[in-house]
Amino acid sequence: MNNKSLKKVIFGTQPITIEQVVAIAQGEVEVALQADQDFRARIQRGAQFLDTLLDREGVIYGVTTGYGDSCVVPVPLHQVEALPKGLFTFHGCGMGKHFDAAETRMILAARLQSLCFGMSGVRFELLERLCAFLQHDILPLIPEEGSVGASGDLTPLSYVAATLSGKRQVLYQGEVCESAQVHQQLGWQPLVLRPKEALALMNGTAAMTGVACEVYSRAEYMLKLATRITALNMVALEGNVQHFDERLFLAKPHLGQMQVAAWLRDDLDVTETSADQELFCLNGLHRLQDRYSLRCAPHVLGVLADSLGWLRTFIETELNSANDNPIIDAEQERVLHGGHFYGGHIAFAMDSLKNLVANVADLLDRQLALLVDTRYNHGLPSNLSGASKEVAMINHGFKAVQIAASAWTAEALKNTMPASVFSRSTECHNQDKVSMGTIAARDARRSLELTEQVAAATLLAAKQGVWLRQQQGSLSINARLVQMLDEMSETYQPLLEDRALEYELRHCVEQIKQQHWSLYA
Missing domain, CATH: 1.10.275.10 (Fumarase/aspartase (N-terminal domain))
Known part of the structure; x- marks a missing residue:
């Protein structure tokens, strides 16, 4: 940042x-x-x-x-x-x-x-x-x-x-x-x-609002990171970049969705000429349409992109308001008894945001599943293993990472149950309708943590996938992607023979949390 x-x-x-x-x-x-x-x-x-x-x-x-x-x-x-x-x-x-x-x-x-x-x-x-x-x-x-x-x-x-x-x-x-x-x-x-x-x-509402500011910032960065990971996976999986054609998105002009598609076009150097080349030939088969986790990435990520505006309005209005009770109006010499302590706007914003980021986790988890599966990864090794032929049978690459990412995704999806609907009557029924805003904010933070873990796993796998594709022959990659991959290579070496990846995953999660990579203006 x-x-x-x-x-x-x-x-x-x-x-x-x-x-x-x-x-x-x-x-x-x-x-x-x-x-x-x-x-x-x-x-x-x-x-x-x-x-x-x-x-x-x-x-x-x-x-x-x-x-x-x-x-x-x-x-x-x-x-x-x-x-x-x-x-x-x-x-x-x-x-x-x-x-x-x-x-x-x-x-x-x-x-x-x-x-x-x-x-x-x-x-x-x-x-x-x-x-x-x-x-x-x-x-x-x-x-x-x-x-x-x-x-x-x-x-x-x-x-x-x-x-x-x-x-x-x-x-x-x-x-x-x-x-x-x-x-x-x-x-x-x-x-x-x-x-x-x-x-x-x-x-x-300071506790829920403070946490909401953190969650919003991390979610905004996750939108950009998930877009960049998708671009890397398009390269690794030899995807059809025509899916992000500008004229296509003018036909359904959600602004955030269009922005994600534009970022992908920039990362993948999509031009009118390249967009016209919509037939890909691989192993004698023509493939017009990639699977949804690639083709529909702007549509999935675009919902988050289009929601950030009103989420910001909810959070910043709460942040810059008098939200206690009673309100003391010294100018008019009045004491106004009301309910501005009610955190309903933050609760709804956080319940919504955890749904949005869980969908991002699910999207990246599905992309990771494509990367490791020889039925869908278009010629990459099983589980993205970089092991030589002599030891390939005893190396399993990203197999366990994909299992773990699936577990983190499942937990994020399970966590999408809204907290705000679980109002409890408290304090002798004086507080008989409450917001649950702080629980919603903590839930959203947890969903972000899980999504960041899935993103770390998919990012490292995407890097491995691009590296493996490079070993197969010449590969043209946008300079921005090259710069990010080169920077990552200082810390994350290609996976040749199996090694425990926990430390690298934890380090990558911390880099994500600290918004380490500059992504899109």
Whole structure:
């Protein structure tokens, strides 16, 4: 990924993008708060308005009442200061593994940007401390499991509120330590959260939105990588490039589908002249149409390409919104009780994305199956083995890799069941319809991980297939494909006799995750 143009991300009144959140997660940019007095005053007005209401003993959900179903329980003014601490304390019941460092940075960024909207009733000091956590890379240890996605990510985000208050544990300078210890080391006083501040931190969609930014970025790259792998497989399998003819796709002009076909034409040097040569002769047979995993690759990948636009809109709208409750409108001096913590848009986006990427896994898995099978690979050795004739019978090439890729694909396909339809009534039926957005985001991330594994397997097999085809005689390949294959050859040598490929597969998956190869402008 190239984020050289993203020198600094400013949190404030201007929207931020998925790319900026990803750059923050990868430590590629500095972060800062908008510095002007108008912005500071706008934030402070919300907190001051709440103080004014408290002086009048106004009834404010989560400030002078209990939470959730306990909203009918009044909290006397002398107990109001204790309420925020109680909220993040009793929500400290998360389970499962912790979000990794990059995801935690995304979660902090998403929460900070939402609070910068200026309708959450928090002090400017809270924004400064949240920004300082990002600047000093102080990362709360946030368990992944325990959110139903409404009232927002309460349990995961309680770990943000708690660590800002000097409670629980953080990852700092590579070590897990107590938040209070880090505050002391930096000469900071832990925050004493004011009325509404714990609720403003917790009652939002930052965990699911942060993970959604990561998943989107990886899926966008997977679209391009799957297209490049398809091009390599077209070369290895001597496919019919006429399938990607520009005039053909003008007859069904889905824009993303057309873009994928255009990328393939560029990679395969398809011209009007080459497209006219639609009859291939191999072993005396004419082959007009490749199998669907090659011929229909633009149609499969095009669905993902055409969906990225609205997926981005859903995610970035959520990212740049006030998504807690109640909303504090200091300008009109109103407290608006609503349900902006509901993560339905993120849930639907993530449920949709895991379906889209599982289809990519299935496409690449089918291409890999063609590569290893002598009935369909048009003269390549069985299982792509590069072994000499003398030892060919005891070498099995990519046989096991194809089996493993099939297993990963099956798991990705199994994972396409939408999480958002599994709403559960919680909290004494106060939260009786919930989004399951965080579960959907975690599911989508898992589907991406599996698809990246399938892509790594198919990419290494495609490289082997092209190499084997080169051994059979002269082969004309586009310069971009040659450059990528040459770069890969520094790490991934041709498979002559069998070797365990786990390390190479893991290394390739990591390169995919880091978006190592530059693919298409």
